[in-house]
Amino acid sequence: MGAGYAGLFLSAFLASTFVPFSSEAVLVAMAAMDGYETGVLLAVASLGNTLGALLNWALGRFFLRWKDRSWFPVSPTHLEQATQWFNQYGAWSLLLAWVPIIGDPLTLVAGILRTNVWLFLILVGVGKTARYAMILGVFDYVLR
Numbered sequence: 001m002g003a004g005y006a007g008l009f010l011s012a013f014l015a016s017t018f019v020p021f022s023s024e025a026v027l028v029a030m031a032a033m034d035g036y037e038t039g040v041l042l043a044v045a046s047l048g049n050t051l052g053a054l055l056n057w058a059l060g061r062f063f064l065r066w067k068d069r070s071w072f073p074v075s076p077t078h079l080e081q082a083t084q085w086f087n088q089y090g091a092w093s094l095l096l097a098w099v100p101i102i103g104d105p106l107t108l109v110a111g112i113l114r115t116n117v118w119l120f121l122i123l124v125g126v127g128k129t130a131r132y133a134m135i136l137g138v139f140d141y142v143l144r
Helices: 001-014 024-032 038-062 078-095 103-112 117-143
Strands: none
Touching: 001 024, 001 038, 024 038, 024 117, 038 103, 038 117, 078 103, 078 117, 103 117
């Protein structure tokens, strides 16, 4: 079971970075199996996903000088859109870091704009945990 939780952590971590990956399928598959506790699944997925976002924050904070390189994970267009979004809605927009397409660039911009790392972790963690809780809740309601 420890390997299962480690796999969930890794899938959630990767899904929160610029690697195209979906942790929701892994989460729901594990929730459907016997032997996995819902609370632990929620905690592991949330922690992995939040730490993946922290990697994006660090990229923005420390690696922006390479933004014009072809390997940089965010296009100039998405970077500009996320910056405008962040400037308009402020740090509270980090509650939406789980949203596809805008979430990863948003966490990168938070690093670029030097958002306090503790505020970042709290807001991103709350948003990502709420999303996973909703997924687990819907799964439990629909399939059980």
